[in-house]
Amino acid sequence: MFSTSSQRKFWTFSDEGELAILREKHNLNYIAKHGTHIDEYQRYNFFLSPDEERLLLKQYELHLKEFCKRFSPPMPKGVVGTAFHYFKRFYLYNSTMDYHPKEILxxxxxxxxxxxxxxxxxxxxxxxIKGDRDKASDIILNNELLLMQQLNYHLTIHNPFRPVEGFLIEIKTRCSLANPERLRGGIDEFLEKVFLTDACLLYAPSQIALAAVLHAASKEQENLDSYVTDMLFREAGQDKLAVLIEAVRKIRSLVKMVESPAREKVRLIEKKLDRCRNQENNPDSEIYKRRMRELLDEDDIPHTGSSRMSLDTSGVTQVLSPSAS
Structure with missing residues (x-):
């Protein structure tokens, strides 16, 4: 149950301000650690600011969405939701300058x-994935343990998809709404966007699910207010009902504000990131390759050149068998 889960206890935060403080803290920690040789005035131009990191991550969240959408074989919604949770959690406690989003994604x-x-x-x-697939395999497998450690091994995720099904069953049995299945299109559209916000770090899956259902109903010009107040939460006190209504309002407001980052801004940030990222965690750097050789206790690791891993978000790549890839 969500109420007793690690997600509720450790990964649900009070407000957006708390998230901003965490992100700024780890941005400043990285700069303090890696910027000792740089004049304080120049640091601003050399390192990414918290706002630049947020913009970059918004772009990579779009990449994550498209990568999952075009994945072959088709990926279940639960996998997509869980991947978004992991990605957002990781960058609450790490900087993009330390670990590049494309690799963590x-x-x-x-x-x-x-x-x-x-x-x-x-x-x-x-x-x-486009590019060197052997290299992509190495990067993913090398980062897997790091990711689990940074998530504190809290790997079970409660997504809003199951509560949505519960609400639809309730509406079918207790409401006079004609053909509740017609709400699915609006629900799916809403949930696709909600993962591009911080809602999953701030609200319970049931609250997100209810926001999706009410959004879909309003798109169909239906009103489910009486269902919420008179049926769903009839025995709840006014205080609890007020908290729920406010949560739903804020979730819907977050989704309305979703917009794609400006391409030119992202391009400039990525150029800046190439200069200021931690080379010890850059698979293309000699420092990284030397560290891998030392870890593997091997003197001759084949040179992989400068080919880079690139997520295929432009189209579905044909799925090959492990032996063919």
């Missing part, structure tokens, strides 16, 4: 596949 999706029992091999998984 792929690892989050791969781990979510495992946790949600969507059985794809690493070969099948990286067949959906």
């Amino acid at each position: 792929a690892t989050c999706v791969y781990l979510a596949c495992k946790v949600e029992e969507f059985n794809v091999s690493i070969g099948q998984f990286v067949a959906n």
